[in-house]
Amino acid sequence: MSKPVIVCVDDEPAVLDSLRRELSEVFEESYELETAVGGVEAVELVKDLVQDQCNVAVIIADYLMPDLKGDEVLRQVNELSPKTLTVMLTGQAGVDGITNAINTAQLYRYIAKPWQPADLQLTVREALNSYIQEQQLYEYQHQLEQKVQARTRELTQTLQELQETQTELIRSEKMAALGQLVAGVAHEINTPVGNALLAASVLQNETQAFDELYKQGSLKRSTLSGYLETAADSSRLVLSNLDRAAQLIQSFKQVAVDQTSFEKRPFTIIPYINSVLTSLEPHLKATKHQTTVDGDISLKMVSYPGALSQIVTNLVINSTRHAYGPGEQGHLSFSLHQQEEQVILEYADDGCGISESHQAKIFEPFFTTARERGGSGLGLHIVHNIVTQNLRGTIRCESTLGSGSKFILNLPLQITDEGTHASV
Ligand SMILES: Nc1ncnc2c1ncn2[C@@H]1O[C@H](COP(=O)(O)OP(=O)(O)OP(=O)(O)O)[C@@H](O)[C@H]1O
Numbered sequence: 240m241s242k243p244v245i246v247c248v249d250d251e252p253a254v255l256d257s258l259r260r261e262l263s264e265v266f267e268e269s270y271e272l273e274t275a276v277g278g279v280e281a282v283e284l285v286k287d288l289v290q291d292q293c294n295v296a297v298i299i300a301d302y303l304m305p306d307l308k309g310d311e312v313l314r315q316v317n318e319l320s321p322k323t324l325t326v327m328l329t330g331q332a333g334v335d336g337i338t339n340a341i342n343t344a345q346l347y348r349y350i351a352k353p354w355q356p357a358d359l360q361l362t363v364r365e366a367l368n369s370y371i372q373e374q375q376l377y378e379y380q381h382q383l384e385q386k387v388q389a390r391t392r393e394l395t396q397t398l399q400e401l402q403e404t405q406t407e408l409i410r411s412e413k414m415a416a417l418g419q420l421v422a423g424v425a426h427e428i429n430t431p432v433g434n435a436l437l438a439a440s441v442l443q444n445e446t447q448a449f450d451e452l453y454k455q456g457s458l459k460r461s462t463l464s465g466y467l468e469t470a471a472d473s474s475r476l477v478l479s480n481l482d483r484a485a486q487l488i489q490s491f492k493q494v495a496v497d498q499t500s501f502e503k504r505p506f507t508i509i510p511y512i513n514s515v516l517t518s519l520e521p522h523l524k525a526t527k528h529q530t531t532v533d534g535d536i537s538l539k540m541v542s543y544p545g546a547l548s549q550i551v552t553n554l555v556i557n558s559t560r561h562a563y564g565p566g567e568q569g570h571l572s573f574s575l576h577q578q579e580e581q582v583i584l585e586y587a588d589d590g591c592g593i594s595e596s597h598q599a600k601i602f603e604p605f606f607t608t609a610r611e612r613g614g615s616g617l618g619l620h621i622v623h624n625i626v627t628q629n630l631r632g633t634i635r636c637e638s639t640l641g642s643g644s645k646f647i648l649n650l651p652l653q654i655t656d657e658g659t660h661a662s663v
């Protein structure tokens with residue numbers, strides 16, 4: 240970059256000469272010296288310099304000039320290059336000229352004519368120092384701004400990555416829940432389908448035997464009525480068991496669809512929680528815990544049932560994993576009631592409870608007391624996210640060691656705004 244410039248302005252060439260001489264002595268090495276005869280030429284010169292991207296550090300202008308007065312020259316220069324420090328030479332300048340220059344051109348100093356070279360040099364040196372400091376400050380600020388911008392960009396990116404990770408976590412948790420559901424379906428449907436199969440094979444054997452007797456012509460009336468009775472029993476068994484299997488498939492299908500899509504729809508809360516509990520039955524059967532759901536059976540929500548199903552699943556499984564010792568029989572209870580536009584859903588177990596220090600951390604990601612048993616510590620963190628982000632509600636935990644844990648959820652009955660968080 241070219242050297243910064245000092246501009247001297249006077250209508251008398253002799254004055255300009257002595258200014259140039261005295262200033263060159265001290266500043267020639269580090270600064271360019273430019274002169275202009277008269278105000279108009281000075282303004283043009285500064286315009287050109289600014290256009291060429293030169294730094295005009297200081298301008299020293301005489302006050303009394305025929306074309307443009309010094310205060311006006313400095314005002315225009317201040318407009319063109321606001322960082323330039325302005326100095327006025329005041330031979331005959333009245334107070335007005337100086338005041339004007341102070342007000343409109345931010346006059347840095349004035350020097351009375353005739354001046355002492357040492358005074359001039361000192362004034363210009365101070366002006367240059369001040370200019371350099373200002374310049375450094377500007378650069379420092381500029382660098383700082385750039386650093387802030389770069390850091391903001393980094394933070395934004397990190398935030399985006401975190402959000403993606405969170406979405407991924409919720410997705411994999413959903414897949415895990417779905418896996419559990421599939422296991423539940425297989426287990427639950429096994430019984431009615433097995434029963435139907437047994438009844439159908441009994442019917443098949445009886446029919447075969449009946450057929451043989453018929454072909455031999457040794458069919459008795461009592462055999463016929465016995466066969467008819469068996470056929471009626473078997474087909475009743477086949478029908479009722481297949482009906483039970485169809486019902487199970489229907490309720491699993493709904494829970495599974497809800498879990499994969501997180502679609503918003505109206506649903507009746509208690510029957511929905513019951514169908515989620517049914518899907519957990521294989522898991523619960525192994526533990527002998529009792530589950531109850533109390534409250535207004537007709538209470539409806541327009542919300543994300545899949546999200547609710549994940550919450551219920553996580554809370555129940557946590558109780559079975561963390562709250563009871565082997566063989567202990569617990570009571571896991573849901574109760575709900577409406578409060579204005581919200582449903583208050585309370586879930587409680589009567590297990591070991593959670594200590595106060597742990598309560599402060601249970602919603603944090605990766606907090607688990609069961610790492611060695613395969614716990615990842617994400618369950619309640621995800622529950623918290625689903626409650627606050629998908630269902631726009633709140634969740635808190637109340638627990639005393641030894642007397643069980645209670646999770647209290649406040650959920651809006653109706654989620655009105657479309658789109659947001661509809662699917663994760
Ligand atoms: N009903 C409960 N009774 C006692 N402690 C509980 C209960 N629910 C949660 N906790 C405690 O909170 C911790 C965090 O629960 P969270 O569901 O987030 O993780 P996790 O169950 O350990 O692992 P993950 O759910 O990821 O498999 C548990 O490790 C346990 O110490």
Ligand SMILES: [Mg+2]
Pocket residue numbers: 553556557617618619
């Ligand atoms: Mg858990």
